[in-house]
Amino acid sequence: MQLNDPVLLKEVTEAFYAYEAALMTDDIPAMDRLFRDGPETVRYGVGEVLYGIEAIRAFRLGRGGSPQRRLGRVEITVYGETFATANAEFFRDGSQKRGRQSQAWVKFPDGWKVVSAHVSIEGATS
Secondary structure, eight states: OOBOOHHHHHHHHHHHHHHHHHHHHTOHHHHHHHBOOSTTOEEEOSSOEEESHHHHHHHHHHHTSOOOEEEEEEEEEEETTTEEEEEEEEEETTOOSEEEEEEEEEEETTEEEEEEEEEEETTOOO
């Protein structure tokens, strides 16, 4: 199995940063396009556990936008031709606590999609 094919790594990296831009501007349609549209998609957040794209959409529509943040270290790895992980550290505006985001990406006929995501903040209890 090849790791980090340069063409695929570029594709996933572009998708990752497109998602980050959509998150920071609360572009829900763009975020939806980058998450797998299905009941199997999972997102664990700092205070929520969401199973299926419908629950994820409802959460996004109800929260009124993500807290603004800046990214720290980002590690993206492509395994083979259709699977990748993206792990990022982030810092929310006004906070020194480090956040962590992990995403599993799968390449489908219509492009790279997040199938699983997990967000946490160091020291957060909810």
